[in-house]
Amino acid sequence: MKSFSFALLSFLILSSFVLRQKKNRVVFFGDSITQAGVQPTGYIIKLGELLKQKGAENNYELMGAGIGGNKVYDLYLRMDDDVLSKNPDMVIIWVGVNDVWHKRTYGTGTDPDKFEKFYAAIIKKLQQKNIKVAICTPAAIGEKTDFSNELDGDINKYSSIIRNLAQKNNCTLIDLRQSFLQYNLANNKENKESGILTTDRVHLNEKGNQLVAEEMMKALLIK
């Protein structure tokens, strides 16, 4: 009887330990949008709240790794220090806005073929360590719904590259570009360039953070 109790106790302790060990560590790897994601109303915080609502908050540990102005090769250059060092189970990459935008503002955007090469190199390095990878399309630079945001064409082009990368590399795709377009077509009848999901055409307002959190939630729950 005593030995049975002891065995039971041991089992309970061990299993609780094992359960505690099972937290999925998810690193969000990106630019200024992700950097803001850990702010009080940011999408990473909101995603934490969604997990709590599902009673799944103990299963996930969410860590931000966003730095303003980052392009795909900035992620590549700092992935050892900022991502691999954290031993994540999953990495959600969201990059691309600056790769397009900096063509205009600094003359230092990223060629489409190099964008693909560096992105593929990041994915490969993560997958080699058995880290699950989800990748996002860039949501928007401008929210106008008549397709006249200056950089729409290029954003669509880089989104296509990312969709192909997801398929080729068997990554989960979080197609924020499409989610944002659909939401705006439904909710931006006045053809405003910002204020629907973004504050300034690019960075998320609270509604935008909520939408992103919901899209990421779906990706987290994919087995």
Added chain:
Amino acid sequence: MKSFSFALLSFLILSSFVLRQKKNRVVFFGDSITQAGVQPTGYIIKLGELLKQKGAENNYELMGAGIGGNKVYDLYLRMDDDVLSKNPDMVIIWVGVNDVWHKRTYGTGTDPDKFEKFYAAIIKKLQQKNIKVAICTPAAIGEKTDFSNELDGDINKYSSIIRNLAQKNNCTLIDLRQSFLQYNLANNKENKESGILTTDRVHLNEKGNQLVAEEMMKALLIK
């Protein structure tokens, strides 16, 4: 009585002859696309053929005034020499591709507000001389139908400016942007970036010249 009748008849014949001689002089004012319009298979030549088919070739005199690389303020700077000096009855302006494209290739595109100001100044100067003005939207920089041509957004933006200018200034609008998009959506199922209506994403192949000629024909016949 007889001699009077004869004199009257003579007068009527002569005056109808004079009227028949009074051709509408139309100047096509634009960039390299218009410069190529006077080539054997160019859109201006094709428009002449369409007029012939309608038996209207004696009513119109078509003159090219296109120079490669021109932006709206190039047209402004040379309009006295190249257009007004020809005493046209009508001017068809087709400009905008370089205003967008040169942002990328030379860093010397045209700000949208200056584009509008110089365009409005050209229209005003022509209308003050009772010259009829028709204006065209820029057709394409890339023919992909999934909205991923790099400069699609900006082309759409400048097309909107032109549509507004037409309305505000009571000009005939030749919406080549829309014609090209519709044609490509129907005929470019493989999402090619050129070869449908253009040879190189911008300049017209024979099919493109034909389509432009047909659209211009409609504008000519508007009373």
Added chain:
Amino acid sequence: MKSFSFALLSFLILSSFVLRQKKNRVVFFGDSITQAGVQPTGYIIKLGELLKQKGAENNYELMGAGIGGNKVYDLYLRMDDDVLSKNPDMVIIWVGVNDVWHKRTYGTGTDPDKFEKFYAAIIKKLQQKNIKVAICTPAAIGEKTDFSNELDGDINKYSSIIRNLAQKNNCTLIDLRQSFLQYNLANNKENKESGILTTDRVHLNEKGNQLVAEEMMKALLIK
């Protein structure tokens, strides 16, 4: 006879007074640097102080006409409203920084040949109204003295165009580019990119305003 003499004398005195009142109206026509020129420590105010020191303050009336972001064709577009309407005796034009800079920041800089054409058109229109014209070279985008300011080459190129325009059109040249380079070579031994004559590589600090005022003073006094 006496009363006649008195009347004549009165007339002579009055008319000489009126002549003394006939101030030279000078309009400063430019971009944000000139817009700031009418601020308390701005170069136009400092120039007024220099004139006072010479006892010449009653001979000149100084009027600012600077608008931030202006390029040469912005000046062209607004010269009727903002300059000619003021009936100036002299216009000092200072433009060029944005024509170069906007290539990088917006993709909408000005082609060198168009820069020259619009500049020449402004000068011509002023000179046709017998307005004296002085023109300035763009001072600086960056004050480094090892010739590694990113846009140095292009600034030098546009400065050459302006020097040629001055010569061809018989305008007074105020070579701020050269004055700034000389001052920096002597006073910026640490190769700083700003803080010597500018606050931010482009806009003038108090020392810069002083230097510009002194250079303009020389131009004012040229007969």
Added chain:
Amino acid sequence: MKSFSFALLSFLILSSFVLRQKKNRVVFFGDSITQAGVQPTGYIIKLGELLKQKGAENNYELMGAGIGGNKVYDLYLRMDDDVLSKNPDMVIIWVGVNDVWHKRTYGTGTDPDKFEKFYAAIIKKLQQKNIKVAICTPAAIGEKTDFSNELDGDINKYSSIIRNLAQKNNCTLIDLRQSFLQYNLANNKENKESGILTTDRVHLNEKGNQLVAEEMMKALLIK
């Protein structure tokens, strides 16, 4: 006698073997300028001829690894395949023109800080394998001697970065920027933009190839 012959023979065989082993394999790693370096009058071929004149042609094996349009991160991405796979003793890196130029032509130049990071990563990876590294400054984009080549400032900026990298990483510096400037100041009195050392402002004419070969020769002979 017999044993003497044998000893002599052994010595000759051994020494020839040793001599054959002593060839230094040098890989030239760069862009289109280096790609053209293996053409009949290219700088790599001319360097081979210089080595022959010195009787040193058996000490060096010269291999081109230039690809048109390459920027520093292109070199980074292909260094395993195109350089390390060849087991070089020395690598001469010449890159930078496109990192600056593509800002203007495609909007995809390289940020100065990323230029330095990728360049340092290449050097580190080579030095870790005990490969000797020599690095070159970008020679020219335009040969005008009045400092009005559009991109002069930026070329000078990236040249400074490279000079610092050479010092920090103990690499041989081949300062082509300085050699070209000096040569042009002495030989381009008419301020031509090309035709002195280049055919087209960037790519080398025969004189340019000769000058580069001579500068590289000095670097090869540094112990």
